[in-house]
Amino acid sequence: MTPTRYTIPARRGKAARLNAGEAIRIINTHGAQVVDTWAFSADDMTEFMSMEHIRPTLGRIFPRSGDALVTNRRRPILHLEKDTSPGRHDTLIAACDDYRYGLLGCTEYHDNCTDNLHAALRQLGLTAPECPSPLNLWMNIPVDGAGNTAWGEPLSKPGDYVVLRAAMDCVVAMSACPQDILPINGASLAPTEAHFEIIGRG
């Protein structure tokens, strides 16, 4: 049976529940869209996927296929089971927010991943205690030996996807990042939609 394909609209967020053993396939439909991704324990929203706990667990700042992605209690919540892209995903950069766009010169409200996270969870009747630092799928932030970062363009191509399998009952939230000032969603500065599917136990 072909799984239902859900849309993450451009500049917006979406969340989905996963039972342990189920997986989510997140698809970079148009190839250059960053998708900020979070995961919260279904039993306790204060336990969530945590970048600062993932980095020391992996000994790397870039996760790759086969990696366990841990929570702030250092327990696996998702496994990065498959990745068809070159595997450049960011763990360093906070979700964008209204403060960020203000500093980038916006004088009016700008769509942002932090508000998208909270709105997506509210659609499921859930409240996050905070906006954890996200796993920024396809966001290309190279770091040189001196520790300098850069705002790269995604290395992915249309249709690239990752499969994240749930190690515990959890809620995954995603935001099709509305960043249109820096080139993180490609040089065209045009945020697009992305898609996801829920896949049963493997």
Added chain:
Amino acid sequence: MTPTRYTIPARRGKAARLNAGEAIRIINTHGAQVVDTWAFSADDMTEFMSMEHIRPTLGRIFPRSGDALVTNRRRPILHLEKDTSPGRHDTLIAACDDYRYGLLGCTEYHDNCTDNLHAALRQLGLTAPECPSPLNLWMNIPVDGAGNTAWGEPLSKPGDYVVLRAAMDCVVAMSACPQDILPINGASLAPTEAHFEIIGRG
């Protein structure tokens, strides 16, 4: 007038209030001690110094003299005014916690920076909403071009210090990291005390 020198006991935490314009001098007395450091707004403990917001603001993973250190609302809370050490401080690694030491093989409770943060704040009658990712002073976590991290030894020498000047009324908490399994506090695996002083407006 010589400022009072306060002790951060080995394996323990300590916190201090700073008015805007005052500074704290944190001293690596014995030269190889990592000091996990946090800062919270005095007006609202949910606003705190945030590594994932500092990195994109600086465009670097290593802060250095002259840098503004921002909060999760992207406002400067501290300025790194002076640093006598080679400037290798970590922004990537979560505070150690009891879960961490369990994964490192400890079967009994192990002193840890997360509990030290909460205990230090409780001494001032304060409660943190969470344990933010700390600024790990003198913790030497090199990152290579492929994104691999390593557990380096501090590059600092006895008496090295940093001066952090408050950009807003705030509370600074510090933990003399009790890590004695990985060599982040030096090859001797012997955590030591550190010290701090409060310096008036410059």
